[in-house]
Amino acid sequence: MGKAGDPVAGRRTDTRERIRAVAMELFSEQGYDNTSLREIAERLGITKAALYYHFKTKEDIVADLSDEVRAGVGEILGWAAAQPPGKETGHEILARYGAVMHDVGLDIVRFMAENRPAFRKLEIGTALRYQFVEVAAAMTGPDADPLAVFHARQALLAISWSVTMTNDLELTDQQRRDAALAIARDIFDRV
Structure with a gap:
């Protein structure tokens, strides 16, 4: 280089x-x-x-897209490892996850939504799913009630899907980010 x-x-x-x-x-x-x-x-x-x-290869292109997301999520997990589980940590993880997804995650989420069979075949899908589970666990702690983990995962999904499933709405990127984060926090806080 x-x-x-x-x-x-x-x-x-x-x-x-x-x-x-x-x-x-x-x-x-x-x-x-x-x-x-x-x-x-x-x-x-x-x-x-x-x-x-x-x-x-085409897979190299998709892997390159996922590498940015995985690196961002890896940073979140690194930060979270030094934090106590709980609502405040969960909120900060959601904010950081939202930043990653809205900054670099759009293409990979769009790819996943529009090319599900290919996404399932590619190795990157497994790595991204594993990180997703790890982020939810960081929000709830190691011995969390399964319902709390479910809510954490649903909160993360609210953010993930907001980057691609709302593009037809007349919203600014900031409105989309803010609304997704508010909804995600609401879901997370229900437990």
């Missing part, structure tokens, strides 16, 4: 972002299984060799 300030390194990052964005468009339009790397390259106006430089 190039050094900071290196214009070539910046172009590589821009190209990766463009590839990811176009791949997500195509996966959304025609499905993951019906999209080829050739089609992604053609839509971008680049050669397959240029695409291969960044991503060897």
Whole structure:
């Protein structure tokens, strides 16, 4: 990789972002299984060799998207490990989870919603599900009542789905974030 300030390194990052964005468009339009790397390259106006430089497979593109989410959730879990379980910690986890999902989680959640069979086949789905369970456990503690864990998971789902299932509503990103967090806290607080 190039050094900071290196214009070539910046172009590589821009190209990766463009590839990811176009791949997500195509996966959304025609499905993951019906999209080829050739089609992604053609839509971008680049050669397959240029695409291969960044991503060897479609799975690599999806994995790259999930890596950002997993890293963000990993940071939440690291922070939570040093906190006592309880309502205050749960609220902070929800806020941090909301930030991750609204900042970098949109594409992977959209992919999961629109390409369920492919998501189930890909290894990344297992890793994301495992982290999701771990976040809920961090909110409730190791010996929590199953109903409390259920509420924690439902609160996390309220945030996760808000990034993709409400795009047809005339809401700003901030309104969507604030409403999702308020609903998630309400769900979590019911136990």
